Amino acid sequence: MSFSSMSKQQVLDAGEGAGEEVEELIPGLPEEVAEKCLLHLPFLYHRLFRTVSSTWNRFLTDTPAKPLLFPAGAGAVSFSLPFLFAFAFDPVSRRLQCQALDPFSRRWLMLPPVPGGAAAGSFAVVGLPRRGEIYVIGGVEEGGEKAVGSVAVYSAARNGWEEAAAMRTPRGYMAAGEVGGRVVVAGEDGEAEVFDPEEGRWAPAAARRGAAVARYDAAAAGGKLYVTEGWAWPFERAPRGAVYDATSDAWGEMARGMREGWTGSCAVAGGRMYIVAEYGEWRLKRYEEARDEWRMVAGSGVPTEVRRPHVVAGEVGEFAGGRRRIYVVGAGLDVAVGTVSAAPGVHGGEEEMVEWEVVKGPAEFAGLAPCNAQVLYA
Structure with a gap:
């Protein structure tokens, strides 16, 4: 499941940004491509990138993004570097x-x-x-x-x-x-x-x-x-x-x-x-x-x-x-x-x-x- 395909309730459950609608990660890009782009951002700058938008902030910090980084039961890492x-x-x-x-x-x-x-x-x-x-x-x-x-x-x-x-x-x-x-x-x-x-x-x-x-x-x-x-x-x-x-x-x-x-x-x-x-x-x-x-x-x-x-x-x-x-x-x-x-x-x-x-x-x-x-x- 891509980040943007989560229901509003799932976003609310994530804790931060309660009450906000889910926005596109990167407008104009398919969500799968946008996810890969964000997951390849240099980790030293994540604090800065989280200030871009509440959607970026949730994606880079909250648990809903973790399955994208480490799929359950997988022995290999998918996107992170x-x-x-x-x-x-x-x-x-x-x-x-x-x-x-x-x-x-x-x-x-x-x-x-x-x-x-x-x-x-x-x-x-x-x-x-x-x-x-x-x-x-x-x-x-x-x-x-x-x-x-x-x-x-x-x-x-x-x-x-x-x-x-x-x-x-x-x-x-x-x-x-x-x-x-x-x-x-x-x-x-x-x-x-x-x-x-x-x-x-x-x-x-x-x-x-x-x-x-x-x-x-x-x-x-x-x-x-x-x-x-x-x-x-x-x-x-x-x-x-x-x-x-x-x-x-x-x-x-x-x-x-x-x-x-x-x-x-x-x-x-x-x-x-x-x-x-x-x-x-x-x-x-x-x-x-x-x-x-x-x-x-x-x-x-x-x-x-x-x-x-x-x-x-x-x-x-x-x-x-x-x-x-x-x-x-x-x-x-x-x-x-x-x-x-x-x-x-x-x-x-x-x-x-x-x-x-x-x-x-x-x-x-x-x-x-x-x-x-x-x-x-x-």
Whole structure:
């Protein structure tokens, strides 16, 4: 249903603009075309665009437009655009910055300063792509050892930060991710909690039993949060890993092949888990659950001009023929954009191939060191 085809009662139910008739979004254009035009407006200017008319205001802010952005049950995003949000520290000022890369213009957009003063790498960052929100959670106070429980949330719709409900327990160096539209955090002590963005509050989750798992990397896919303590060569012992299942609210052991092959940073793209290896040519690997193994993706590794440290992110949905997109952000916010597509199988099973394109960061970003990346649809 197009926005303009809603009944007057539906508009009244939307709350804002009660009593007003629905006007054309853009006079003279079919509504389907007008919808696509508005949904592609740069999100940083939505506040300005909402002043054009009450109809534009409702379309860009109220719930009736959300099904157009994210159809119920759909795994892919229909109209809204993926923006890459990169968090980085200035090694001189030690201040945390956040920029957004526009996928079409390939220009970086400066965002409002990130609140809080947690030490680099101690806090968790979780994106809720379908809500257009990013959560910066907890951490350790800069220059100290005290863990904090504060939570700041960025909204792409408002292009601003707000304070959210604090965690029940202050945490630093935690694993975190989006599982089923909620934020799950787990400390190294095994205690965990879940934040529901609709209710705006935290609730306890099942505790993980057994030996501590020092967070090296974490990823969320298929309703589960995967936490690994990583790898080192030569192995002094087998790496440990844990899996939280949101449906059963229970923790389990990570499959052997997954934990032993988790040798880099993981990005989830189109529902699949990929790793950018930290050794050799920085090749891309994909996890296959049925075989419990990481399989090499054909094509070259991350271009060497995108220097370490690397942080990675993936787009939620697929696009144009089932392809998936992965972003690798390097020093100076140079970005390698990887497009993963199906390739003819040689040894049986589904094969994939990646092609890379590099987007150079502006000269003024030369000293920035990335610490996290998220993809939001805005």
